[in-house]
Amino acid sequence: MGGGRVAHPVLKGPSVVKELVIGAVLGLAAGGLWKMHHWNEQRKTRAFYDLLEKGEISVVVEEE
Known part of the structure; x- marks a missing residue:
């Protein structure tokens, strides 16, 4: 009276190398975007300071 065997899928654990590569790529992409923002x-x-030195703009409000 043995029951029929059911084929179960074999579950693999996370791939350490794949996780490291994905983490490194995401980290470099986020770091690159942050650096581009910082440079901008x-x-x-x-x-702003170049225009201020040339006298083209002023931070003092002109009185009318």
């Missing part, structure tokens, strides 16, 4: 902010700040 630096560029805007430099442009």
Whole structure:
């Protein structure tokens, strides 16, 4: 009276190498985006101070 055998799928554990590669790629992508944002902010700040030194803009409100 043995029951029929049911074929169960073999579950594999997480692949350590695959996890490391995915983590490294995601980390580098996020780091690259953060650096690009940082460089853009630096560029805007430099442009502001260059215009300020040239006298093209002012931070003092003109009285009318």
